[in-house]
Amino acid sequence: MWSADEIASLCYDHFNKLPKRGKPEEGREWTLLAAVLQLTHSPEHKTVHKQIVSLGTGTKCIGKSVMSMNGDILNDSHAEVIARRGCVRYLMEQLYRAVSGQSSAVFQPGTEKGQWMVKPEVSFLFFTSQTPCGDASIFPMNCNEVQPCKFVKETQNKELERRGSKRTADSDLEEHPRIKTRVGHFIFEKSVDGEEQKSTTENKERSQSEDILKRDLHRTGAKCVPDGPTDPLQPGLLYHNTGLLRLKPGRGDSTLSLSCSDKLARWGVLGFQGALLSHYLQKPIYFSAVVVGKCSYSHQAMVRALNTRCAHVTGLPSGFSTHPPKLLQSCLEFTCNHTHTEVQHTHAQGKISPCGAAISWCAVSQQPLDVTANGYKQGVTKNVLGTPKARSLISKVELFHSFLKLVAVTEQTQLPESLCGKELRTYWDYKQAAGPYQQAWTQLQLQAFPLWCRSPRELLLFH
Numbered sequence: 001m002w003s004a005d006e007i008a009s010l011c012y013d014h015f016n017k018l019p020k021r022g023k024p025e026e027g028r029e030w031t032l033l034a035a036v037l038q039l040t041h042s043p044e045h046k047t048v049h050k051q052i053v054s055l056g057t058g059t060k061c062i063g064k065s066v067m068s069m070n071g072d073i074l075n076d077s078h079a080e081v082i083a084r085r086g087c088v089r090y091l092m093e094q095l096y097r098a099v100s101g102q103s104s105a106v107f108q109p110g111t112e113k114g115q116w117m118v119k120p121e122v123s124f125l126f127f128t129s130q131t132p133c134g135d136a137s138i139f140p141m142n143c144n145e146v147q148p149c150k151f152v153k154e155t156q157n158k159e160l161e162r163r164g165s166k167r168t169a170d171s172d173l174e175e176h177p178r179i180k181t182r183v184g185h186f187i188f189e190k191s192v193d194g195e196e197q198k199s200t201t202e203n204k205e206r207s208q209s210e211d212i213l214k215r216d217l218h219r220t221g222a223k224c225v226p227d228g229p230t231d232p233l234q235p236g237l238l239y240h241n242t243g244l245l246r247l248k249p250g251r252g253d254s255t256l257s258l259s260c261s262d263k264l265a266r267w268g269v270l271g272f273q274g275a276l277l278s279h280y281l282q283k284p285i286y287f288s289a290v291v292v293g294k295c296s297y298s299h300q301a302m303v304r305a306l307n308t309r310c311a312h313v314t315g316l317p318s319g320f321s322t323h324p325p326k327l328l329q330s331c332l333e334f335t336c337n338h339t340h341t342e343v344q345h346t347h348a349q350g351k352i353s354p355c356g357a358a359i360s361w362c363a364v365s366q367q368p369l370d371v372t373a374n375g376y377k378q379g380v381t382k383n384v385l386g387t388p389k390a391r392s393l394i395s396k397v398e399l400f401h402s403f404l405k406l407v408a409v410t411e412q413t414q415l416p417e418s419l420c421g422k423e424l425r426t427y428w429d430y431k432q433a434a435g436p437y438q439q440a441w442t443q444l445q446l447q448a449f450p451l452w453c454r455s456p457r458e459l460l461l462f463h
């Protein structure tokens with residue numbers, strides 16, 4: 001019904017058609033791209049309509065010292081996060097349409113009072129032009145150069161060459177030995193052709209230590225969260241620990257934003273709709289697949305980071321369940337990424353750098369394009385900072401206001417139970433009142449992510 005390349009190509013085309021504002025300067029600046037696609041299945045025609053409902057670019061994250069108490073700054077402007085927030089904005093408008101009696105492409109009435117469901121023919125998938133930062137980005141480099149283990153048979157090698165860099169779950173297993181990670185070291189479980197299993201434990205240990213010294217690791221700039229295990233920062237494979245929550249790097253100051261790997265893992269359990277929308281939804285909304293563009297990629301690291309870390313979580317409230325997305329990679333590259341920009345770059349252009357702006361585009365009726373820099377609308381003058389003019393339309397406060405408009409248009413008899421008879425005022429109040437969502441979040445934290453740092457409450461008390 002769709003392929004990873006088709007999804008990637010739709011996203012790149014959509015990006016290319018956007019106006020220049022916020023895009024990187026060719027050959028000097030690079031950026032990252034992410035998008036949410038809505039798939040609408042038509043069983044009678046056996047077709048799937050694919051629509052980009054949100055697209056985001058961006059590479060930056062603000063430090064904790066500049067976070068705002070008014071919900072008016074974007075803390076995290078990595079493309080994945082921008083794309084998710086744009087999708088929430090899109091869903092907010094679709095729900096507004098449904099609740100106010102207009103047609104919606106996404107929602108239909110649920111079976112309980114004030115509850116809505118995604119139409120059965122509709123599903124969502126996530127695209128990102130690069131491996132998400134954090135845990136999914138940690139994996140050994142050049143796996144098939146490693147000795148003495150023989151990884152890939154001749155025939156398999158030819159098959160891999162024929163398929164180019166495109167990798168599926170199967171080819172990934174052929175290409176890499178299965179690696180079982182523990183804090184600080186790697187243990188081989190099984191090699192592809194089974195030869196390693198015949199070797200003695202002694203040989204195995206020797207090859208492991210040689211392997212650790214010889215091979216290097218793809219690294220992530222995201223640092224381990226405080227109060228937990230840290231990275232050994234030793235040479236080769238011992239540089240990082242795997243499976244850990246990580247914070248995004250910021251400019252100078254440290255951030256409170258979890259890595260994109262961690263956020264994607266969380267959306268796989270809580271859904272990506274967030275607490276506010278969950279008031280109106282009978283079930284959370286999950287991504288059915290995550291597609292990554294051509295880049296350094298490890299299927300195993302993706303599985304570990306996005307799926308395995310939460311797979312054991314149980315005791316979730318009704319409607320919630322662990323929802324591991326299908327993981328795929330495309331062989332099409334985003335031409336504004338770091339690698340491509342380096343190839344095009346000439347000395348006369350000055351130093352290569354990440355683009356400071358973040359673009360959000362989403363399929364809404366008014367002002368679909370929203371370009372920001374440093375968390376605020378790009379190009380605003382100092383004297384409008386702090387006013388609505390400077391805010392991004394996907395900032396917390398703007399999404400909250402859209403939600404309040406939705407509540408205001410809802411007839412009293414159709415109001416979700418979780419919003420009835422309560423004195424709710426602030427953003428924090430409304431989020432906390434989303435009972436099942438908060439219960440699911442508590443279970444996820446207790447069972448998988450005890451060190452997840454939540455935003456300080458005082459930053460969420462705006463209204």
Ligand SMILES: [Zn+2]
Nearest residue numbers: 078132133260
């Ligand atoms: Zn990221």
